[in-house]
Amino acid sequence: MKIFVSLIVQFILALCVSGVALAGPPAVFGTGIVGSVHDFSRASWNPEALSYKGEICNVCHAPHDGGRKTYKAGLLWNRQLSSSTYIMYDKSWSPGITHAQDSQPTGNSKLCLSCHDGSLAIDAFGSYPGTGWRMWDENTNKVIPRFKDAAGSLDMHGTHPISVTYAAPGGGTAKGFKPATNTWPGGLTIADTLQNGKVQCSTCHDVHDTPGEVVPGTQLLRAGLTAKQGGASALCLTCHDK
Amino acid sequence: MKKVLVAAMALALVAGGASLAMAAPTISSGIVGSPHDFSADMPGSTGADGTWNTTGEICRVCHSPHDKGRSTYKGSGVGLLWNHDVSSATYTLYTSDDIPAGDIGQPVGNAKLCLGCHDGTVGIDSFDNHTALGSAPTNAVKIGSGTDPFAEVALRIGGVDGTNGNTLAGTHPISADYPVLASDPATRGFNDPTAKTWADGELVSDTLENGMVQCATCHDVHSRESVAPATGGENYLLRQAQTVAQGGTASGLCLTCHNK
Structure with missing residues (x-):
């Protein structure tokens, strides 16, 4: 009996200790693009054998475009952009959306979608036409909202709205939303992660796994989703005042 | 004597009204x-x-x-x-x-x-x-x-x-239209939803969905706009207090919409 009680006490103690550990912030944040999920320098489709490949940055950016005219959105962009038309997650789908939204994805989100909508070859960048290796071949779960459904449409009804104006871009408040001055665990404000005041993919995700800005073990998220990652639903509750 | 009584009643009503207005859960x-x-x-x-x-x-x-x-x-x-x-x-x-x-x-x-x-x-x-x-x-x-x-x-x-x-x-009926048209005889007995507010200041009309009363009209699922529970009590995530103990007035929730 005594042993049983002592076991229970130990169990409770263990729970308490783990509880303390869970409550703490993540000790290490993102460690940078090198070795991150977006470091393709060793990807089979980006071989060093080709003189202009085997790089990290070149997959998305080029210091000089060699007259290819892919400078579509600044950022020394080095990829073709998808010409797809998407079914947007907008107020016609979710009437609670009352803020201005672009009718199609804009800004940084277009850049993400150049791979993540599954319509373009990942290895088509720079002057290289690619082999047709698409996100579907890489990892079907990374094709954002299972874009290519049976109808061949690009349906975003299953994914968070993008290219939509944040409720309080000026730092003021709006019902249901935190002020844009609220900060992510890494220190940036919400406003810092909006683009022209709009929520884009990059508002939640940091593509470069920038040191100090990404919670490890997540999908390049700026805040965690679980207690182990720094707080239950912390990501959502950074913006949503619920 | 009658006049005095009427005056007293009027005063009582005013006082009652004032205390209703002061209740802030x-x-x-x-x-x-x-x-x-x-x-x-x-x-x-x-x-x-x-x-x-x-x-x-x-x-x-x-x-x-x-x-x-x-x-x-x-x-x-x-x-x-x-x-x-x-x-x-x-x-x-x-x-x-x-x-x-x-x-x-x-x-x-x-x-x-x-x-x-x-x-x-x-x-x-x-x-x-x-x-x-x-x-x-x-x-x-x-x-x-x-x-x-x-x-x-x-x-x-x-x-x-x-x-x-x-x-x-x-x-209580849900997915039912809140009667709002002046021509609708059913509006008798209901307050104007664009004039009445819940405890957190939100208009009743803002808590209708396409003009319909839903669960969310009375209850705030996220416990962000609802009345905090009294110590040891429950609030059922209500948008307005139902009792004095909850920090409001008796049947304050019902009487926000129902003009009785």
Whole structure:
């Protein structure tokens, strides 16, 4: 009996200790693009054998475009952009959306979608036409909202709205939303992660796994989703005042 | 003498009105720690309500930022990144001699989402992609049945007859138009929803869905706009206090809409 009680006490103690550990912030944040999920320098489709490949940055950016005219959105962009038309997650789908939204994805989100909508070859960048290796071949779960459904449409009804104006871009408040001055665990404000005041993919995700800005073990998220990652639903509750 | 009485009554009314206006219940602080925060219900946690919330997230039980093609955006026409199964039950509807036949139909919109748990036919753990996480939904943790605290029958709306008969006959009408047209005789007995506010200042009309009264008209699921519970009491996530003990006035909730 005594042993049983002592076991229970130990169990409770263990729970308490783990509880303390869970409550703490993540000790290490993102460690940078090198070795991150977006470091393709060793990807089979980006071989060093080709003189202009085997790089990290070149997959998305080029210091000089060699007259290819892919400078579509600044950022020394080095990829073709998808010409797809998407079914947007907008107020016609979710009437609670009352803020201005672009009718199609804009800004940084277009850049993400150049791979993540599954319509373009990942290895088509720079002057290289690619082999047709698409996100579907890489990892079907990374094709954002299972874009290519049976109808061949690009349906975003299953994914968070993008290219939509944040409720309080000026730092003021709006019902249901935190002020844009609220900060992510890494220190940036919400406003810092909006683009022209709009929520884009990059508002939640940091593509470069920038040191100090990404919670490890997540999908390049700026805040965690679980207690182990720094707080239950912390990501959502950074913006949503619920 | 009569004049004095009338004056006294008028004064009493004014005083009563003043005290009504002064009542200011505390507004609750949000989803964290509220009755709909299920983050403690994860395996290995200290939560007492079961181990059905696989990752211990709060929002994911109902919403998901990306559904990974699971086609779980089940709240068609509702959106809200809905991530929980909804009920396929057909309900016995509320009827009343004062409500014309056909004015109340099967629940639609947000009310369907609430009933996804609260009619007791769908497992609380039927959300997200349990199979991919290595734990298929048991569909066993249901409100009003099972072995954990959710067995509380009072939380099961449609089964109030104790037989899980999916009847809404004993509960306030939902998915029903709020009478607003001046020409509608039914507006008698109702306050103007664009003039009346709940405890947190929100207009009644803002808590209607497409002009309809829904569960969310009285209850704020996120515990962000509702009245904070009195010490040791419950608030049922109500948008206005029902009692003095809750920081309001007697039947303050009902009388926000009903002009009685």
